[in-house]
Amino acid sequence: MLLGALEAGGTKMVMAIGDEKGKIFEQVSIPTNTPSETIPKITSYFKEKHIDALGVGCFGPIDLDRKSKTYGYITSTPKLAWSDYNIVGSLKSALSVPIGFDTDVNASVLGEAIWGSIKDLSSGVYITIGTGIGVGVYLNGSLLHGMLHPEAGHIFMNRHPEDTFKGVCPYHPNCLEGLASGPSIEKRYHTKAYKLQSNEKVWEIEAYYIAQGIVNLILTFSPHKIVLGGGVMKQKQLYPLIRDQVLKLLNGYIKTPQLNDIDNYIVSATLDDKQGILGCLELARLEYYSANCSSF
């Protein structure tokens, strides 16, 4: 089976060809411009390869409700050219193959669930901390959608007592993304985040917010594993700070074997930054089978 994978991001589109075992044969990437410019490049790439199905992990918010009239649309994104854009429809009319569709972070958590550190577990969350903060959720063997899809990057925070920065989220004065995304670090300190590596206070505050977010995810989803990715998490000194702070904030309220072994509970993405594109392959595989089933 030849499967296509598309990681549709706000700055770049990553495309790959692979198979149902998670083998990637080739991968390319192009910048994200307007749909009329970018979509034809994507479709001509995949057309040449004669794929059997395509999986798309997409920036959001997106409509995942198959009963909705706008299923497969990117909805109210601030990237205006893509707002209310029928991405699944456009790809489908050009490619005529089954198309699996989900959020970028759900694709990542799915990649980790099938081939990475959530393998053999029935639940897990993936948190990306980069330009934005997004959370993908895998529960009881499937991806969580619900009314819309998780937007847990925007859960509310208690401020670090020394932090007076106003945040970068235009919607919320105290949300996780507003206070802990890459751009929030860079705006707070007027410096590129990677240049702040030796400034301990930066990572203490950053870990404080990420840990609060994780605690709230433990108290809600109660996942079997928490996987962290995204540009900010390249700062490896964050991991022990986050783990300590999570235990401090939980304060013994929740007792589980997983929390007793926190180094293996809160972990870095394991798939060499391929969790997203691998998850897209799996979305393609799932859609291929569900399309063939429903034709019986």
Place this chain on the structure above:
Amino acid sequence: MLLGALEAGGTKMVMAIGDEKGKIFEQVSIPTNTPSETIPKITSYFKEKHIDALGVGCFGPIDLDRKSKTYGYITSTPKLAWSDYNIVGSLKSALSVPIGFDTDVNASVLGEAIWGSIKDLSSGVYITIGTGIGVGVYLNGSLLHGMLHPEAGHIFMNRHPEDTFKGVCPYHPNCLEGLASGPSIEKRYHTKAYKLQSNEKVWEIEAYYIAQGIVNLILTFSPHKIVLGGGVMKQKQLYPLIRDQVLKLLNGYIKTPQLNDIDNYIVSATLDDKQGILGCLELARLEYYSANCSSF
């Protein structure tokens, strides 16, 4: 089919006999004392009725992992006589019928999902605001457990600017339960909560915290319905205050048809305070079938 239902609470045990259609034939309640005093009363009640299966919705934390050595135990509860108590084991050895077991709030959300306001929806959460704050979660047609089970009553809050009360949770200075449970209201104002009905500031602050909790649940679970119950929610003036505050805090970030019709999205429990015991009947029914399946 004759089913037994047990709502095991910290102050009382509610027992009922009913059927798989949600018809309750009789219901009684006894105070919760020690296990050695209370459990024999429960087992002798159900023994006489010759039930086919029992469903138990239990106060927590409890062990729901069927692979665990302490499956069916109440674990680290502050009610010390019940701490590390094998409630399912005790009931099973006396009754010899299949026993379904879940949290009290998961039983409530299940009751609402089968017979109440979550009927016909694929997801919903039930929040009880009483002596404690608990959250039951129904997703993709089943109850959420995960590593432990949701403990979303303890998610962290931003303080209301006028609230200097230190909270009642022994674990967390700023959690929802600590700042918004019935006892927190009563300790903050040194008065029974129902006597504060005409004090608008009380309910403004209360709604502020409940709304923050709900916003975080929307951002994580993205449920199709939010059902509120428990003693504090008898203050009906809270509903419009909560709904307004939820929309204010979300600040337009999430757009869904459900949020556009918020009076039907955030609702009061509909089953006349029977959602819990009805959910226990359904737990019994599910366990009866799964026990009979596994004997093939």
